[in-house]
Amino acid sequence: MMFKSSPVIKKLEKPVLTYQDIPYNAALIFNAGVAKVDGKYVMLFRNDYGDYAKQELKGTNLGLATSDDGIHWIAEPQPALAMKDDEIKRIYDPRLTVIDGTIHICFAMDTQHGIRGGIATTKDFKSLDIRSLSAPDNRNMVLFPEKINGNYVRLERPMPIYSRKRQDRFDIWCSQSPDLRYWGDTKLVMGTEEVPFANDKIGPAAPPIKTERGWLTTFHAVWRDETRGKHGWEKQWTKIYCAGIMLLDLNDPSKVIGFSKEPLIAPELYHETTEGFRTDVIFPGGMLLEDNGEVKIYYGAADTVECLATANVDDLVNLCLQKD
Numbered sequence: 001m002m003f004k005s006s007p008v009i010k011k012l013e014k015p016v017l018t019y020q021d022i023p024y025n026a027a028l029i030f031n032a033g034v035a036k037v038d039g040k041y042v043m044l045f046r047n048d049y050g051d052y053a054k055q056e057l058k059g060t061n062l063g064l065a066t067s068d069d070g071i072h073w074i075a076e077p078q079p080a081l082a083m084k085d086d087e088i089k090r091i092y093d094p095r096l097t098v099i100d101g102t103i104h105i106c107f108a109m110d111t112q113h114g115i116r117g118g119i120a121t122t123k124d125f126k127s128l129d130i131r132s133l134s135a136p137d138n139r140n141m142v143l144f145p146e147k148i149n150g151n152y153v154r155l156e157r158p159m160p161i162y163s164r165k166r167q168d169r170f171d172i173w174c175s176q177s178p179d180l181r182y183w184g185d186t187k188l189v190m191g192t193e194e195v196p197f198a199n200d201k202i203g204p205a206a207p208p209i210k211t212e213r214g215w216l217t218t219f220h221a222v223w224r225d226e227t228r229g230k231h232g233w234e235k236q237w238t239k240i241y242c243a244g245i246m247l248l249d250l251n252d253p254s255k256v257i258g259f260s261k262e263p264l265i266a267p268e269l270y271h272e273t274t275e276g277f278r279t280d281v282i283f284p285g286g287m288l289l290e291d292n293g294e295v296k297i298y299y300g301a302a303d304t305v306e307c308l309a310t311a312n313v314d315d316l317v318n319l320c321l322q323k324d
């Protein structure tokens with residue numbers, strides 16, 4: 001199966017951040033969350049550290065980088081955050097949402113008893129005030145940037161196994177909370193079977209942005225091909241990750257107004273398809289709407305580097321509304 005990015009997408013030819021830009025031990029720099037705070041861009045990225053040349057990974061921490069233009073990034077001298085104890089193995093794949101001036105971080109947490117989705121607030125990216133941790137297995141949580149009908153809203157991706165015939169048929173769900181702590185009123189947003197470029201699983205990607213026509217948001221979609229052999233460092237990597245785009249109802253974000261039946265971003269460039277830990281992976285975690293209508297989409301590529309693509313907001317909305 002060959003996938004192509006939508007013509008509305010412009011990719012930067014080179015990644016915006018790689019392990020070579022990091023002043024401490026780093027190997028894979030990817031799946032970052034990005035926000036604009038007081039006019040400055042901040043990026044919280046995942047660092048699987050170890051030795052890139054030897055293809056050895058030793059652990060995961062989160063690093064912070066800042067930028068004046070959203071393109072050129074400077075990493076802080078030390079890692080920002082890590083979490084590990086008898087129960088917690090690591091936290092990873094952060095997504096950032098600013099709500100009423102407060103930075104919220106959604107993250108995945110691997111524990112001895114399963115994968116939990118966490119939501120925290122932070123003032124300085126050095127410590128987290130954890131507001132909720134889901135029951136396992138759940139991850140890819142993203143928060144909407146404002147309360148809707150008085151409640152916080154998140155997209156999430158629980159991982160049912162027994163009830164989905166022991167296959168990865170994981171879907172996108174939506175929950176609400178009055179206080180970020182107690183979550184409920186959970187509704188299905190989109191099932192894997194609805195997405196023509198997914199035969200395995202889907203999940204939320206970057207936190208949504210608001211447009212006049214609805215909440216615009218990316219998702220990741222996984223195509224599995226068991227005939228594919230070695231791609232990247234491991235013996236076998238059979239999955240291809242593309243990004244999709246959808247529009248959700250402003251008043252009830254569990255309702256899909258429309259979505260593109262074709263991928264928005266597909267793996268095509270050398271650092272997306274050929275070089276890296278798990279090639280053919282596009283995994284957006286940050287999406288920003290600029291005043292001139294440009295949308296910046298930050299995505300991890302090949303689970304190895306952090307990249308940027310841009311598109312016009314109206315083009316993205318039109319892709320979702322297109323009838324096929």
Ligand code: BMA
Nearest residue numbers: 031093241278281283300303
């Ligand atoms: C998912 C997560 C992501 C990763 C992706 C591709 O299940 O682990 O962190 O980018 O797989 O390996």
